[in-house]
Amino acid sequence: DQQVKQNSPSLSVQEGRISILNCDYTNSMFDYFLWYKKYPAEGPTFLISISSIKDKNEDGRFTVFLNKSAKHLSLHIVPSQPGDSAVYFCAASLNYGGSQGNLIFGKGTKLSVKP
Amino acid sequence: EPEVTQTPSHQVTQMGQEVILRCVPISNHLYFYWYRQILGQKVEFLVSFYNNEISEKSEIFDDQFSVERPDGSNFTLKIRSTKLEDSAMYFCASSSETTDTQYFGPGTRLTVL
Numbered sequence: 642d643q644q645v646k647q648n649s650p651s652l653s654v655q656e657g658r659i660s661i662l663n664c665d666y667t668n669s670m671f672d673y674f675l676w677y678k679k680y681p682a683e684g685p686t687f688l689i690s691i692s693s694i695k696d697k698n699e700d701g702r703f704t705v706f707l708n709k710s711a712k713h714l715s716l717h718i719v720p721s722q723p724g725d726s727a728v729y730f731c732a733a734s735l736n737y738g739g740s741q742g743n744l745i746f747g748k749g750t751k752l753s754v755k756p
Numbered sequence: 757e758p759e760v761t762q763t764p765s766h767q768v769t770q771m772g773q774e775v776i777l778r779c780v781p782i783s784n785h786l787y788f789y790w791y792r793q794i795l796g797q798k799v800e801f802l803v804s805f806y807n808n809e810i811s812e813k814s815e816i817f818d819d820q821f822s823v824e825r826p827d828g829s830n831f832t833l834k835i836r837s838t839k840l841e842d843s844a845m846y847f848c849a850s851s852s853e854t855t856d857t858q859y860f861g862p863g864t865r866l867t868v869l
Contacts, residue, residue, distance in 0.1 A: 683862050684762075748798050
């Protein structure tokens with residue numbers, strides 16, 4: 642039961658270039674999507690979110706794009722920095738605002754940004 | 757910046773023993789959650805809690821699990837009789853009615869021997 646899929650387990654990018662992390666989902670009822678970043682031995686850290694009524698949300702170096710017809714979202718990091726090296730999780734929720742809906746996570750993509 | 761805290765950071769227990777994992781959510785948050793991540797697997801939802809009762813629970817959250825908000829600040833997860841397969845990282849999270857985002861604690865690593 643993989644309602645949220647991150648098909649790339651790892652991604653390696655050169656410092657200064659763009660990192661693009663992808664996520665696909667199967668449940669068209671999902672209405673809120675989030676990206677979390679996780680370092681080893683730490684909890685997930687919230688990065689950026691988007692509701693299903695939007696197709697783009699930007700926060701500094703991070704931009705999330707949502708393509709509802711394709712049930713696909715992506716996280717763009719530009720420019721990438723070595724400190725961005727971590728595991729990135731995509732998560733989806735059935736209620737707008739995760740306040741009541743539980744989050745369904747993908748398996749994560751390990752990003753390595755090389756100096 | 758306010759954050760979710762969890763104690764202990766690492767708990768080792770014998771199979772069949774009871775464990776209590778503790779969390780202090782962000783102070784003005786009203787929704788509380790427990791998730792777990794078995795090594796090498798996804799982060800999985802266990803339970804959500806609002807207004808002193810369980811809002812939603814997954815099939816993982818069976819009769820061996822319970823949650824409680826014993827006072828105005830703590831939120832606990834109890835596993836009554838631990839099994840080997842309960843070994844995992846357990847994450848607490850909280851959210852408010854306005855942020856629409858769940859904020860996670862650093863986790864408790866539970867090792868069942």
